[in-house]
Amino acid sequence: MTTHERSKAPAVDGAVLIIDLLASSAFPLTLSEICEKTGLPAASGHRIINALLEHQMVALNTSRKKSYCIGAKIFQVASTIYSKQSIIPFFYPIAEILKNEIHRPIFLSVPIGNTVVVVSKLESSLNATFNLHIGQTMPLHSSASGKAILSMFNAKEQLNYLAGQKKTSSHFSELLPKIKADLERAKRLGYAVSQGDIGQYVSCIAAPILNLRNEPIAAISTAVSNEFLTHQEARDFSKKLIQAARQLSSRIV
The missing domain is CATH 1.10.10.10 (Winged helix-like DNA-binding domain superfamily/Winged helix DNA-binding domain)
Incomplete structure (x- = not known):
């Protein structure tokens, strides 16, 4: 600070x-x-x-x-905050299967205010450890998990968030067209992709987890080295992430 x-x-x-x-x-x-x-x-x-x-x-x-x-x-x-994240016990068995399918680390993040916070993760033994740790906090618009969650906000909530960010950053207006395009794409496809938010050569892919009212309450994501990520691979990873997100969504009461 x-x-x-x-x-x-x-x-x-x-x-x-x-x-x-x-x-x-x-x-x-x-x-x-x-x-x-x-x-x-x-x-x-x-x-x-x-x-x-x-x-x-x-x-x-x-x-x-x-x-x-x-x-x-x-x-x-x-501990009190962690225990309130009722989705975490369901995350591990689903993330374990997903990790073994895509051979990449799996992360669970939740929205808190205007940020997204990593609350759980499973590392993959076949890949290098990425610099994404439990407790790490990022603005909603600057991470794959955040974008996946933000894309599922209603129009008014999105406008309020974006307006609030414009007040806190003099450069935010320059980023706004791309952010809006990313959110529209994430809403349409069911997943979000970001590059460079946790490392210069790292891409993240995330799918939103929804409650019964179709509101985003979390996101499940993975990280991939940019040199290995093609558009086809992003689509392949996203299919499995979306499936895992739906399985987690079905367990939310």
Whole structure:
């Protein structure tokens, strides 16, 4: 988060910076290391850390003196959110079959606000691991899963989303014609394709998962190296993805 992107609640900004840092760090960090990496003044960092400790959002680590790590409350919140994704238990058996058919990793993503978040995945042992991890968040319009979901929004919802993105990005208007074309194509074909959203030489293909009201509640996707992806292969992958998406949709109550 850059300075100009910060809100008018600096303590909240600081707390988010600290939590993000500790979540991504491979080892506990001292207060001085936290302040150095986040750019927070020492006094502010100290106040925020104490507040986070009180709420169990961070914890003192016993393996390194006066260092901090993610607290129990974070795991409790994450577990509660994860358990509400009732589609996840159905995802694994269907994704396992799909993975063995196409020999590619399989991902499950859900829409949260104006973003799409990866909530589960199955790696394929026959291919390199792609840089798409559980918890990864992307704007709806810039990923295959997001486009697959966004394409199933009604016209008013799509317009509201696109209008909101125009307000947050000065370059969004330039991208709008292509985004609209991608969404129309995804709606017509039943799947979306994106290139470069998780790596320069990676393409993703996704199909939406719908509830009984025909509303998108998730997307199932796979990733393919661009050098191996042809139009015919995209169609072949999409057929199996659409079939898996329909199987998951049939289990939504």
